[in-house]
Amino acid sequence: MQAELLINAIIAGLLLGGFYAAVTVGISISFGILDIVNIAHPAFIILGSYIAYICNQTFGVDPILTAIIALPAFYALGAAVYQVYYASFEKRGQDALRGLAFFFGLLFVTEVMLILVFGVDYRYVQAAYIEYTWHISFMDIPFRMLVPCVMGLLMVGLLQLFLSRTFTGRAIMAVSQDQLALQLMAADPIKVKRTAFAIAIATASIAGALLIVIQPVEPSVGREYIGRVFAICVLGGLQSLPGTVIAAMLLGVVESITATFYGPSWAPAVSFGFLLLTLAFRPAGLLGR
Amino acid sequence: MRSSLFFFLVATLVGALFFFGIRWVANDYLFFAGYTVLQFIVLATAWNILGGYCGYVNFGSAAFFAVGAYSSVALHKLAAGVDRYFPEALVGLAKIVLPLNIPTLIIFGGICSGLIGLGTGYLTLRLRGAFFAIATLALAVVLQTLIVNWDFVGGSRGAYIIRPQSVPIIGSYIQYLFLIMVVLSVLALTVARMIERSRLGYGFATIRDDELAAEACGVPTLRLKLIATTISGALMGMAGAPFPYYIGYLEPGSAFGLAYAVNSIAMPMIGGTTSWVGPLVGALLLGIIQQVATVTISSAVNLLIVGLLLVGFVIVAPKGIVGLVQDFMRARASDEGRPTWRSRLAIFANMRPGAR
Numbered sequence: 001m002q003a004e005l006l007i008n009a010i011i012a013g014l015l016l017g018g019f020y021a022a023v024t025v026g027i028s029i030s031f032g033i034l035d036i037v038n039i040a041h042p043a044f045i046i047l048g049s050y051i052a053y054i055c056n057q058t059f060g061v062d063p064i065l066t067a068i069i070a071l072p073a074f075y076a077l078g079a080a081v082y083q084v085y086y087a088s089f090e091k092r093g094q095d096a097l098r099g100l101a102f103f104f105g106l107l108f109v110t111e112v113m114l115i116l117v118f119g120v121d122y123r124y125v126q127a128a129y130i131e132y133t134w135h136i137s138f139m140d141i142p143f144r145m146l147v148p149c150v151m152g153l154l155m156v157g158l159l160q161l162f163l164s165r166t167f168t169g170r171a172i173m174a175v176s177q178d179q180l181a182l183q184l185m186a187a188d189p190i191k192v193k194r195t196a197f198a199i200a201i202a203t204a205s206i207a208g209a210l211l212i213v214i215q216p217v218e219p220s221v222g223r224e225y226i227g228r229v230f231a232i233c234v235l236g237g238l239q240s241l242p243g244t245v246i247a248a249m250l251l252g253v254v255e256s257i258t259a260t261f262y263g264p265s266w267a268p269a270v271s272f273g274f275l276l277l278t279l280a281f282r283p284a285g286l287l288g289r
Numbered sequence: 290m291r292s293s294l295f296f297f298l299v300a301t302l303v304g305a306l307f308f309f310g311i312r313w314v315a316n317d318y319l320f321f322a323g324y325t326v327l328q329f330i331v332l333a334t335a336w337n338i339l340g341g342y343c344g345y346v347n348f349g350s351a352a353f354f355a356v357g358a359y360s361s362v363a364l365h366k367l368a369a370g371v372d373r374y375f376p377e378a379l380v381g382l383a384k385i386v387l388p389l390n391i392p393t394l395i396i397f398g399g400i401c402s403g404l405i406g407l408g409t410g411y412l413t414l415r416l417r418g419a420f421f422a423i424a425t426l427a428l429a430v431v432l433q434t435l436i437v438n439w440d441f442v443g444g445s446r447g448a449y450i451i452r453p454q455s456v457p458i459i460g461s462y463i464q465y466l467f468l469i470m471v472v473l474s475v476l477a478l479t480v481a482r483m484i485e486r487s488r489l490g491y492g493f494a495t496i497r498d499d500e501l502a503a504e505a506c507g508v509p510t511l512r513l514k515l516i517a518t519t520i521s522g523a524l525m526g527m528a529g530a531p532f533p534y535y536i537g538y539l540e541p542g543s544a545f546g547l548a549y550a551v552n553s554i555a556m557p558m559i560g561g562t563t564s565w566v567g568p569l570v571g572a573l574l575l576g577i578i579q580q581v582a583t584v585t586i587s588s589a590v591n592l593l594i595v596g597l598l599l600v601g602f603v604i605v606a607p608k609g610i611v612g613l614v615q616d617f618m619r620a621r622a623s624d625e626g627r628p629t630w631r632s633r634l635a636i637f638a639n640m641r642p643g644a645r
Binding site for chain 2: 031092116234268280283
């Protein structure tokens with residue numbers, strides 16, 4: 001019985017990990033690659049959840065489809081946020097302290113606006129696959145978890161291909177290595193960074209839809225994800241997307257096992273404990289040197 | 290040192306005037322509202338010692354505040370059940386010591402939070418600044434989870450603290466709490482001002498301006514940062530220690546509320562981070578706006594106001610209100626220094642052909 005419980009917990013953790021990878025990939029790009037500490041990312045994810053919720057309630061559209069349709073809007077939002085960030089902080093060379101406060105304010109304003117509009121009730125979506133569960137002997141694989149996991153991994157995979165194979169993707173990796181050198185190659189680093197940041201925010205649209213498929217959402221849920229995404233991002237070695245996936249799976253499994261054996265009220269502490277330990281002992285991440 | 294003493298006396302005088310002024314109006318609500326504003330003065334000043342002087346952002350103010358509050362709750366519960374928690378030999382002693390008065394609780398809360406600040410700082414301050422900020426966010430959630438799962442202090446159900454009706458000499462208990470907060474604010478401001486003008490303050494400023502260069506010049510950056518986190522954390526804990534007695538019922542959600550974290554960042558940022566005046570101005574301004582907005586509009590809207598003001602000020606006026614005033618004065622000063630007739634004459638004399 002214990003072994004079955006353990007295996008089920010590990011499966012749930014791996015599925016959760018795929019979803020966590022989708023949530024974190026935006027931070028891996030903005031914080032890991034561009035060095036912009038975008039702590040407002042979870043707020044954008046919740047925004048994505050609410051957009052999926054509205055479309056699902058009024059038109060009955062599938063949440064993930066909604067997210068894909070909303071991608072350009074999130075891309076534009078990301079580009080706009082980066083433009084403000086660049087003009088107010090990066091250009092003046094005072095991005096550290098005030099940039100953090102800026103994103104913190106953004107996170108807060110988004111959350112309070114959502115509370116004012118939607119209240120603090122939990123919202124959820126309906127889709128055909130959400131109730132379905134796949135039973136293989138004693139193992140349960142709920143589609144509510146499987147679909148987000150697969151979609152999340154697919155998105156991270158596509159992004160990895162984009163970053164390593166396409167010209168723009170390579171330019172983004174280059175800007176993280178040496179901005180000045182890129183400038184000397186007659187490329188505009190600001191434009192490249194804007195594109196990258198916009199892509200990072202665009203992933204929040206998909207991640208938000210996946211989130212509301214997995215669990216009911218209310219505006220302050222995003223806060224729980226701040227620690228998680230940064231824990232995963234740091235553990236994964238900041239820049240590397242494969243590292244992010246491995247770290248996400250690891251955190252998912254540990255969290256799921258903790259929730260199964262010690263009760264779900266301990267689960268939030270796991271990710272943060274992870275983060276503190278990683279920062280203290282292995283700041284370069286799992287795959288780091 | 291003498292100027293600090295002078296400052297302390299003046300601030301105490303202002304605080305006392307404030308106290309007797311409100312007492313004269315004789316409205317207990319003013320004490321309730323004033324307590325919150327004063328609490329924010331302490332929190333904002335404490336945040337600024339690390340955030341403004343050293344340039345390290347702390348998102349976990351609520352955690353330090355809550356540690357102070359919960360240390361009081363723990364001691365209160367301990368006093369309530371002396372017979373259960375102590376071996377018989379110690380019961381007599383515990384009964385004499387334990388129904389602690391608030392000043393002792395404040396010191397105790399300060400020590401607890403200071404130690405937590407030191408620990409967090411030691412774990413993360415050797416890394417880049419952003420990591421410290423993220424770690425403090427993480428700290429708030431870890432501590433909240435611990436408190437939720439700790440039954441002794443009430444867990445997620447929360448804890449009731451029944452406060453005495455009155456205290457000797459001062460009278461009503463809320464006035465007593467208010468007075469304590471006045472003293473604490475004066476203390477926090479004095480400490481901040483002393484740091485600002487001391488060798489320590491200059492050390493902090495070198496870290497803020499260029500940490501690498503400071504390190505290369507032999508400034509013991511890690512030690513200074515640890516001192517800053519400890520002082521800052523301790524002051525936040527001290528602000529939190531009387532809180533359970535103020536609110537009467539403490540639950541993790543309210544003690545760890547995001548409002549504390551946001552306000553203690555927004556207030557110094559809006560007031561100005563480089564001197565002790567900034568947090569004071571910001572806390573007074575935002576604190577009063579929030580009290581008014583809570584009564585007249587709603588508590589969700591007042592948080593929105595804080596958030597928007599924070600974002601707006603950070604983008605438009607990075608030096609805060611103090612910076613704006615300084616710029617204005619400087620503009621006036623340079624206006625005074627504009628060329629006069631005599632100076633024009635001198636320039637003219639120098640410019641005439643063949644003067645050289």
